[in-house]
Amino acid sequence: MDQERRTLHELGLAITAPRVSVLRSLRRTSRPRSAAEIHADVRADGSGAGLTTVYRTLTALVEADLVHAFDRHGEAVYRLCGERRHQHLVCRSCGLVVETVLDLDEVLRHHATADGFHIEEVHGVCASCWGEDAQDRQRPRLARSPQELK
Amino acid sequence: MDQERRTLHELGLAITAPRVSVLRSLRRTSRPRSAAEIHADVRADGSGAGLTTVYRTLTALVEADLVHAFDRHGEAVYRLCGERRHQHLVCRSCGLVVETVLDLDEVLRHHATADGFHIEEVHGVCASCWGEDAQDRQRPRLARSPQELK
DNA sequence: GTTAGTGCAAACCTTTTGCACCAGG
DNA sequence: CCTGGTGCAAAAGGTTTGCACTAAC
DSSP, rough: OOOHHHHHHHHHHOHHHHHHHHHHHHHOOOSOOEEHHHHHHHTTTTOOOOOOHHHHHHHHHTTTTEEEEEEEEEEEEEEEEOOOSSSSETTTTTTOEEEEEEHHHHHHHHHHGGGGGGEEEEEOHHHHHHHTTTOOOOSSSOOOSSTOOO | OOOOHHHHHHOOOOOOHHHHHHHHHHHHHOOOEEEHHHHHEEETTTTOOOOHHHHHHHHHHTTTTTTTEEETTTTTEEEOOOOSEEEEEEEETTTTTEEOOOHHHHHHHHHHHGGTEEEEEEEOOOOOHHHHHTTTTSSSOOOOSSTTTT
């Protein structure tokens, strides 16, 4: 029994071709991808799974805490997550995600207005995107409006 | 010339009834609101402005750095922002937003993998939402799947 | 008068749902 | 077998766009 099947079995989910294929696709890269991207991957994998099934599988995996769903410019992107207690640094320019074990909660705990705030994701701009645009040093070249975000 | 008109003038935007009304609505509360909510507010204000115009106005204000757009469960919500350099703490359960001047960047700067990451938003769960669900102390009662997020 | 702004309706895109069919345990 | 899983097509919801009309400067 391979890794994907074992995972599904441990979660109490039925072992089906579409699910195995989605898991395999997720494992292929740590870059967060949309349901449509994963679906394309699954199709390329030979499985004739429908987009609906990909959505339902991703939902099940998110509920099982195996996958984390990020919101990228209005569309959901998914990523297999290893560790239990961790936080994500998400670059809003390139979409890079770094898992961190930094205890940022500890930092906030000493800040009055933020007392007890439980950090899950930190959104911002990574170093390389920040420096990328030499023309505009003050601020990275990023989508700034809802229009542009699409 | 009132505040809204002055603002529009400073931004080099034409002063029109819909825009004044959108600005007035934004000023009314610091809670982030969707375009639809702001549109309802604008309508109640007597302006017959259309939803399209509300979107276009919000886009212009975001581009001008006067308004910050958050992503709340797949829909955009908007909020007037005062300070230039600040970060937001966003509760994913109740949508509460707190502006903070904490220099979280400084904290991250000493963490190798996160070197140079420029923080803009911190997503998580606020203290009151965290404690709300007595049945499940380990984790707040939150939407966990894309399905549930709607 | 010219250009920027507006309203409406239709298009768009991602995600969800209804329902009949199929297959895993 | 029986329940959970699947596919398709249609619906839903938020957002954008095309185009003709209007109003600001």
